[in-house]
Amino acid sequence: MTATLPPSSDAGVGDTLRAATVRLAVTSDTARLDAELLMAHALGLSRADMLLRQRDLPPPAGFAALLDRRLSGEPIAHILGTRDFWTISLRVTPDTLIPRPDSETLIEAAVDHFRAAPPATLLDLGTGSGALLLAALSQWPQARGVGIDASPAALAVARDNAARLGLAPRADFRLGDWAAGVAGPFDLLLVNPPYIGVDEPLSGDVLRDPPGALFAGADGLDDYRRIAPDLPRLIAPGGMAAIEIGHAQRDSVSALLAAQGLAVTARQDLAGHDRCLIATHPR
Known part of the structure; x- marks a missing residue:
């Protein structure tokens, strides 16, 4: 699909954004936001600055090409090359899962758990872009952490993000x-x-994520089965594990964790879906 933008040389950023939003609405649930992010990127401005100055700016020549990429299904994060997560901005590539707001539920759960005293040691299993570990390290400046991943390409992205954020x-x-x-x-x-x-059927940006970061056997539980037996020895006294789950996996994953002698509670994401299981040693 090729973007069609207002042909007039007098078309401003506002007109161009409106036309792009109409085009993107066919394939995106966040059409206006997508258009604004692409426009800001093409202009080399923050989204806020672009919106403030849109009446005075002509549409940049590179915007149409960026719009074509989004219309073809390429995720915004891959086009921009970055994704905001928690309080940090991360470089992302097709080698890593795109960090999503749902995953911030794990950091929120940890912040609540460690209100009295911050964690000193962190472990991130399946670190990908480093999103969770680096968000936690930014939250607790005295903490140190280890990120594990089976993908050398993902680890290269994570190390680059750590260096860019001064967290290496x-x-x-x-x-x-x-x-x-x-x-x-x-x-x-x-x-x-x-x-x-x-x-399971998939749609949207998730189709561009690495398959190895998505699929886990017929029921989606294969990796939980492998991880659960190690958790009791890895969780320090008074510590916790924050584990992301699919919205219908609360009972099945909770049972795997309880079988290892762990106490389990659930936390919902902003949409009200079960998203994070909190595993601790029973008191």
């Missing part, structure tokens, strides 16, 4: 197979494994 001295990224060979314990574990069944 406190972040140790390692190639690994979940928690195999990892010595604990840790105050905070952050776990976001693949949890989609291989036959």
